[in-house]
Amino acid sequence: DADVTQTPRNRITKTGKRIMLECSQTKGHDRMYWYRQDPGLGLRLIYYSFDVKDINKGEISDGYSVSRQAQAKFSLSLESAIPNQTALYFCATSDTTTGQNEKLFFGSGTQLSVL
Amino acid sequence: DQQVKQNSPSLSVQEGRISILNCDYTNSMFDYFLWYKKYPAEGPTFLISISSIKDKNEDGRFTVFLNKSAKHLSLHIVPSQPGDSAVYFCAASANPGRRALTFGSGTRLQVQP
Numbered sequence: 001d002a003d004v005t006q007t008p009r010n011r012i013t014k015t016g017k018r019i020m021l022e023c024s025q026t027k028g029h030d031r032m033y034w035y036r037q038d039p040g041l042g043l044r045l046i047y048y049s050f051d052v053k054d055i056n057k058g059e060i061s062d063g064y065s066v067s068r069q070a071q072a073k074f075s076l077s078l079e080s081a082i083p084n085q086t087a088l089y090f091c092a093t094s095d096t097t098t099g100q101n102e103k104l105f106f107g108s109g110t111q112l113s114v115l
Numbered sequence: 116d117q118q119v120k121q122n123s124p125s126l127s128v129q130e131g132r133i134s135i136l137n138c139d140y141t142n143s144m145f146d147y148f149l150w151y152k153k154y155p156a157e158g159p160t161f162l163i164s165i166s167s168i169k170d171k172n173e174d175g176r177f178t179v180f181l182n183k184s185a186k187h188l189s190l191h192i193v194p195s196q197p198g199d200s201a202v203y204f205c206a207a208s209a210n211p212g213r214r215a216l217t218f219g220s221g222t223r224l225q226v227q228p
Contacts, residue, residue, distance in 0.1 A: 004158070033215055035218070040124070040220055041220055042119075042121070042204060042218045042219050042220035042221050043159070043204060043206075043218035043221075044218070045215050045216070045217070048215045056215075058215060059217075090158055090159070092158070102147055102149055102164065102206070102208045102216055103149070103161050103164070104151075104159075104161065104216065105161075106158025106159050106160070107158050108156065108157055108158050109156075109157075109158055
C-alpha cells in the first residue's frame with residue numbers, strides 16, 4: 001500500500017464546480033503539502049501544513065483552500081473551479097523528527113481537468 | 116519570478132556516458148538543495164541533497180555540486196543508465212524548519228541504450 005495516497009487519481013469537472021482532492025498518509029509525518037505541476041513551470045506550492053493547527057499559504061494559494069482534518073489527512077478544495085486550474089496535483093509529507101524536513105514523500109498525483 | 120531555474124527542458128545522453136543536469140537559483144537565503152526524480156504516472160522521489168556548507172555530495176552514481184558564489188548547482192550521473200530516464204527537479208530551501216521547498220521547472224533526461 002502506498003504511504004501517501006491521493007484520491008481521486010483522475011477527475012474531470014466543469015467550470016464553476018466545487019471539487020475536493022484528498023490526501024491521506026500512513027507515514028506518521030507531521031508536515032503535509034499540496035503542489036501543482038504544470039508543463040514548463042515545475043512544481044508550485046499551493047498550501048502547506050506543519051501540524052493540524054498550523055496551515056500556511058504557498059505561492060499560488062488563490063482559488064484554493066485546504067483542511068487538515070487530522071495529522072494523517074490533508075484535503076485541497078477548489079471552491080469554484082476554472083480551466084487554468086487544470087493541472088497535476090501532488091500531495092507530499094515530511095517528517096521534522098528526523099531533521100530532514102525537506103525530504104518530501106509524494107503521492108502519485110491527481111490529474112484534474114476543468115472544462 | 117522563478118527563484119529556482121532549470122534552463123534545459125530536456126537532455127539526451129548515451130548509456131554509459133555522463134549526464135549533467137544544471138540548476139540556478141536567485142535567492143541568496145537558500146541554504147539547502149535537493150534533487151528529485153520523477154517517472155511518468157508517479158510522484159517525485161528524493162534523490163540526493165546538499166547543504167550550503169558543502170560543495171559536493173556523492174551517493175553512488177549520483178553527485179551534486181554546489182557553487183554558492185555562482186548560485187549554481189549541478190547533478191552528475193555517471194555512468195548513465197536507461198533506467199535513469201526521468202524528469203529531474205531541482206529544489207531549494209531557506210531557513211529550514213519554517214519554509215517549504217521551492218522547485219525548478221524540471222529537466223527531462225533521456226538515456227539512449
